Amino acid sequence: MKPIYLDYSATTPVAPEVFETMLPHLRENFGNPSSIHQIGRKARVSLDDARFRLAKVLGAKEYEIYFTSGGTEADNLALCGVLKNTKKRKRLLTTSVEHAAIKQTGNFLGENNVEVVFLPVNSEGFLLPETLENALAEETALVSLIYVNNEIGTINDIKILTEIAHKNGALVHTDAVQAFGKIKIDVNELGIDLLSVSAHKIYAPKGTGALYVKKEVDFDSHLKGGSQERGKRGGTENIAGIVAFAKAAELCAEHLEEEAVRIGKLRDKLQNGLIEKIDGIRVNGSQTQRLFSILNVSFTQVPSESLIVSLDLAGICVSAGSACSSGSINASPVLLAIGVSEAEAKSAIRFSLGRYTTEEEIDFVLEEIPKIINRLRFFMRKAD
Numbered sequence: 001m002k003p004i005y006l007d008y009s010a011t012t013p014v015a016p017e018v019f020e021t022m023l024p025h026l027r028e029n030f031g032n033p034s035s036i037h038q039i040g041r042k043a044r045v046s047l048d049d050a051r052f053r054l055a056k057v058l059g060a061k062e063y064e065i066y067f068t069s070g071g072t073e074a075d076n077l078a079l080c081g082v083l084k085n086t087k088k089r090k091r092l093l094t095t096s097v098e099h100a101a102i103k104q105t106g107n108f109l110g111e112n113n114v115e116v117v118f119l120p121v122n123s124e125g126f127l128l129p130e131t132l133e134n135a136l137a138e139e140t141a142l143v144s145l146i147y148v149n150n151e152i153g154t155i156n157d158i159k160i161l162t163e164i165a166h167k168n169g170a171l172v173h174t175d176a177v178q179a180f181g182k183i184k185i186d187v188n189e190l191g192i193d194l195l196s197v198s199a200h201k202i203y204a205p206k207g208t209g210a211l212y213v214k215k216e217v218d219f220d221s222h223l224k225g226g227s228q229e230r231g232k233r234g235g236t237e238n239i240a241g242i243v244a245f246a247k248a249a250e251l252c253a254e255h256l257e258e259e260a261v262r263i264g265k266l267r268d269k270l271q272n273g274l275i276e277k278i279d280g281i282r283v284n285g286s287q288t289q290r291l292f293s294i295l296n297v298s299f300t301q302v303p304s305e306s307l308i309v310s311l312d313l314a315g316i317c318v319s320a321g322s323a324c325s326s327g328s329i330n331a332s333p334v335l336l337a338i339g340v341s342e343a344e345a346k347s348a349i350r351f352s353l354g355r356y357t358t359e360e361e362i363d364f365v366l367e368e369i370p371k372i373i374n375r376l377r378f379f380m381r382k383a384d
C-alpha cells in the first residue's frame with residue numbers, strides 16, 4: 001500500500017508539471033547565467049523570466065526578488081541584511097513562536113550587538129497588536145513575524161501589525177514560507193518590506209527560496225561571493241530549481257481558492273472525526289484564523305513519538321510539529337508558548353494535508369487512529 005502522506009507542511013512532492021519545466025534546464029539549457037556565450041545567455045533569459053513570473057505572483061517587481069537556497073537562507077538574509085546595515089537602531093522584535101530559521105538567527109544577532117526581543121503570543125498563537133505597539137516604544141530597526149505558523153497554522157494579521165510597526169518607524173519582515181501558495185499574498189497590499197518564501201513547500205524541489213525586498217529598503221549581503229542577485233547573494237543560481245519555483249507558484253495561485261475549500265473540508269472532516277471517535281483530545285491553536293491544511297492535536301497520555309511510529313507502521317506519515325525539531329523529545333516551544341502544558345505538548349501531532357490528499361485517505365486515517373490510540377493508551381496504563 002502506498003503510504004498516506006499527511007506532512008505537506010514539512011515538504012511537498014514535486015508536481016508533474018513542475019518537474020517537466022525543470023528538465024530542459026538540467027539538459028540542453030544547463031548554462032551559467034553569468035556566462036556571455038549563447039548557452040549562458042539562454043540560462044540568463046530563463047532566470048530573468050522566472051524572476052519576473054515569481055514577482056508577478058507576489059505583486060512585486062522583478063528587481064525586488066532575490067533568489068536563495070530556501071526559506072532558511074531568505075530568513076537569514078532578511079534579518080542579518082537589514083540589521084548589519086542600520087547604523088543606529090540595532091533592535092529586532094520577533095515572536096516566541098517563530099521557526100528555527102528566525103529564532104536561531106535572532107539568537108545569533110543577540111550575541112552580536114543587536115537587542116533582540118521575543119514577544120509573547122496569546123493562547124491561539126497570535127501576536128496581539130497591543131503587544132507589538134508596547135514593545136515598539138523603544139526605537140526598533142526591524143520587526144520579523146511569522147505569517148502562518150508551521151506547527152499550529154495560526155495566521156497572523158500581518159497587514160495590521162505592519163501598519164503599527166511602520167507608524168513607529170520600523171521595517172517589517174514576514175516569514176511567509178507556510179503562507180505562500182496557500183494564502184493570496186500581494187506585497188503591496190500587505191505593506192510588507194521583506195518576505196521569505198520557499199519552493200519545496202509548494203510542489204517544487206528543495207534547495208530554492210526567495211526573499212522579497214521592497215525597492216526602498218537598504219540591506220547588506222550575507223553570502224559573499226560573485227555579483228549574482230545584484231550583489232546581495234553570491235553563488236551560481238540554481239536555474240532548474242528557480243524555474244520550477246516560478247511554475248509552482250503560478251500553479252498554486254491559479255488553484256488557490258478551490259484548493260483551500262477542498263483541503264479545508266478534508267481537514268475539518270479529520271478534526272471532527274477524531275473528536276467524535278477519541279476521548280482526551282485537544283486541538284491546539286486557533287480554530288478560526290488557521291490555515292486550511294493544518295491540524296495540530298494532542299492525544300492525552302500518548303507520547304507523540306510512539307504515535308508517529310505506530311502511524312508510520314500503519315502507513316500514515318505525520319510529524320510532531322516542525323520537522324526540523326522532530327527526533328528531539330522536547331516539548332514543542334511553540335505549544336509551550338501558547339500555554340499548552342508540557343505533557344500535552346509532548347502528545348501533539350501535526351497533520352498537514354495537501355494537493356494529493358484524498359477523502360479515502362482521510363477515511364482510512366479515521367479508521368486506524370482510534371485503534372492505535374486505544375492500544376497505546378492501554379500500554380501506557382500498564383507501564384504506569
Ligand SMILES: Cc1ncc(COP(=O)(O)O)c(C=O)c1O
Pocket residue numbers: 009010069070071072073075099101146148149150175177178198199200208209323
Ligand atoms: C515557517 C518556516 N520558515 C522557514 C522554513 C525553512 O524553509 P526551508 O526548509 O526552505 O529552509 C520553514 C520550513 O519548514 C518553515 O516552516
